[in-house]
Amino acid sequence: MKFDKLLVLAAILGVWQMTSLLVGVEVLTPPLGTFAKIGRLFADPDFGGHVWETTRAFALALVLSLAIGLLVGLALGADRLAAEVGEPMLTAFYAIPKVTLYPVILLFFGLGFAAKVAFGALHGIIPVALFTMAGVRNVKPGWLRAARAMRLTKLQIARSVLLPAALPELVAGLRVGTALTLLGTLIGEMFASQRGLGYLLLQAMERNDPATITALALLLTIFATSASALLLALERRLDHARVVA
Amino acid sequence: MNDAHAKLRGVKRIYRGVGKQPPTHALGPVDLDLKRGEFLSVVGPSGCGKSTLLDVLAGLARPDEGTIEFEGKLVQGEVPDGIGVVFQEDSSFPWLTVRENAGFALARAGMAPAEIKERVDATLSFMGLASFAESYPVQLSGGMRQRLCIARTLVTRPRLLLLDEPFGALDQQTRLLMGDELLRLWRETGATVLLITHALDEAAMLSDRVAVMSARPGVILDLVETDWPRDRDSRIVSEPSFGAVTARLWSTLRGESMKSMATQ
Numbered sequence: 262m263k264f265d266k267l268l269v270l271a272a273i274l275g276v277w278q279m280t281s282l283l284v285g286v287e288v289l290t291p292p293l294g295t296f297a298k299i300g301r302l303f304a305d306p307d308f309g310g311h312v313w314e315t316t317r318a319f320a321l322a323l324v325l326s327l328a329i330g331l332l333v334g335l336a337l338g339a340d341r342l343a344a345e346v347g348e349p350m351l352t353a354f355y356a357i358p359k360v361t362l363y364p365v366i367l368l369f370f371g372l373g374f375a376a377k378v379a380f381g382a383l384h385g386i387i388p389v390a391l392f393t394m395a396g397v398r399n400v401k402p403g404w405l406r407a408a409r410a411m412r413l414t415k416l417q418i419a420r421s422v423l424l425p426a427a428l429p430e431l432v433a434g435l436r437v438g439t440a441l442t443l444l445g446t447l448i449g450e451m452f453a454s455q456r457g458l459g460y461l462l463l464q465a466m467e468r469n470d471p472a473t474i475t476a477l478a479l480l481l482t483i484f485a486t487s488a489s490a491l492l493l494a495l496e497r498r499l500d501h502a503r504v505v506a
Numbered sequence: 507m508n509d510a511h512a513k514l515r516g517v518k519r520i521y522r523g524v525g526k527q528p529p530t531h532a533l534g535p536v537d538l539d540l541k542r543g544e545f546l547s548v549v550g551p552s553g554c555g556k557s558t559l560l561d562v563l564a565g566l567a568r569p570d571e572g573t574i575e576f577e578g579k580l581v582q583g584e585v586p587d588g589i590g591v592v593f594q595e596d597s598s599f600p601w602l603t604v605r606e607n608a609g610f611a612l613a614r615a616g617m618a619p620a621e622i623k624e625r626v627d628a629t630l631s632f633m634g635l636a637s638f639a640e641s642y643p644v645q646l647s648g649g650m651r652q653r654l655c656i657a658r659t660l661v662t663r664p665r666l667l668l669l670d671e672p673f674g675a676l677d678q679q680t681r682l683l684m685g686d687e688l689l690r691l692w693r694e695t696g697a698t699v700l701l702i703t704h705a706l707d708e709a710a711m712l713s714d715r716v717a718v719m720s721a722r723p724g725v726i727l728d729l730v731e732t733d734w735p736r737d738r739d740s741r742i743v744s745e746p747s748f749g750a751v752t753a754r755l756w757s758t759l760r761g762e763s764m765k766s767m768a769t770q
């Protein structure tokens with residue numbers, strides 16, 4: 262198991278090294294050069310400020326995505342009629358390339374912190390809402406009837422039946438929502454900001470500075486994959502009870 | 507004085523239609539007394555209001571007319587202490603083990619873990635599920651899952667046990683054996699049992715009395731006493747009087763089933 266993962270890691274590094282030799286180190290910085298660049302980035306006194314800016318924007322956008330997505334999903338999931346109307350609308354909206362909405366966001370929030378938070382949340386809300394809806398609809402009416410027949414209070418039903426029944430979907434929504442909120446926040450930073458990792462990335466692109474681009478991409482990938490892997494592991498554990506053969 | 511365990515008087519249930527649908531008069535008026543400790547079955551064509559009857563009797567739904575009393579107190583939109591329900595569909599919780607499922611109600615009621623364990627162990631072995639205590643419901647067969655639902659209700663030691671076609675999904679042999687288990691359970695717990703079923707032979711074999719319901723809106727057309735001894739079992743099907751009981755049930759039910767088929 263552990264050996265497998267090391268093997269995958271070694272393969273990725275190998276392919277990376279080969280590719281950069283093939284296309285030229287001035288186009289794709291090789292692994293070692295990238296690690297060195299990451300070291301230099303962290304040594305730069307300004308870099309911490311950019312990381313902090315992105316972290317703050319991402320965290321706030323994530324909280325908004327989860328709160329609004331959960332509320333919308335619960336409201337739509339609890340009522341069959343609302344779900345029938347709401348779900349196709351959400352799915353359609355989900356399919357719109359969000360970048361086309363960017364001017365509208367800028368109009369509302371102006372340039373800066375608020376705009377990137379809004380853009381991040383815009384990406385995250387819908388998947389969280391869709392997964393929450395699916396979770397609520399997973400609750401069999403028979404479970405609720407059984408709970409009432411066992412004289413549970415409303416609060417006990419919410420805690421001991423609704424929550425565990427919907428939990429795997431809620432965590433899946435959290436996972437997908439986290440990934441997309443990060444994406445949205447970074448895109449927001451690239452277009453409407455003077456601070457943050459997205460801004461650094463755009464600047465590096467304009468300067469044609471592949472070392473910085475590769476270094477930032479690697480940092481973001483590591484963050485996104487570990488968050489996703491963590492939530493996926495949690496999801497699998499929660500689902501265990503339903504899929505054990 | 508009437509010492510009925512549960513008493514239904516003029517009970518009616520009408521489902522309001524969604525949107526432009528007309529309302530459905532599903533049940534009643536029904537008058538019925540459940541005697542303390544008896545085994546009473548309710549048979550009727552499908553869609554005649556049997557599950558609806560169970561819902562209002564259990565307090566899961568309010569009747570639109572009439573009253574229900576359990577142990578001398580009115581039942582009003584809430585399941586009273588002392589009533590246990592086993593539903594038609596499998597309602598075991600898939601995220602809990604068999605043991606956790608069985609102890610669910612007791613844990614929510616705040617019982618001490620040691621006492622829960624004792625009761626759950628006893629009930630699981632009574633229902634033949636002891637060796638599956640740590641399994642999850644998906645790992646059980648349909649019959650075992652239904653036994654788990656019965657166990658989950660039994661641990662609360664209900665004085666009135668309501669069962670809604672609990673063996674509906676099982677094959678005939680398993681049904682007969684489950685019937686024997688149900689009789690044993692009824693004798694050993696001393697509970698009053700109301701069993702809803704669409705199977706005539708099941709009703710005739712298990713019950714002290716059988717109520718025959720009409721096509722929708724379900725009313726009680728006939729109440730048949732069987733006079734079986736208390737320590738009966740499924741072998742009673744070979745008694746000559748068993749044929750007489752099923753014949754009487756069928757003579758009432760035949761016309762109703764035809765009406766019910768014509769409207770579906």
Ligand SMILES: Nc1ncnc2c1ncn2[C@@H]1O[C@H](COP(=O)(O)OP(=O)(O)O)[C@@H](O)[C@H]1O
Nearest residue numbers: 521530532551552553554555556557558559722
């Ligand atoms: N929630 C409901 N809303 C509207 N009609 C219902 C509802 N539940 C049951 N019915 C109708 O009431 C009648 C009786 O249903 P039910 O009590 O489930 O019958 P049974 O259990 O005897 O098969 C059926 O015609 C059914 O379609």
Ligand SMILES: [Mg+2]
Nearest residue numbers: 556557558594
């Ligand atoms: Mg039914």
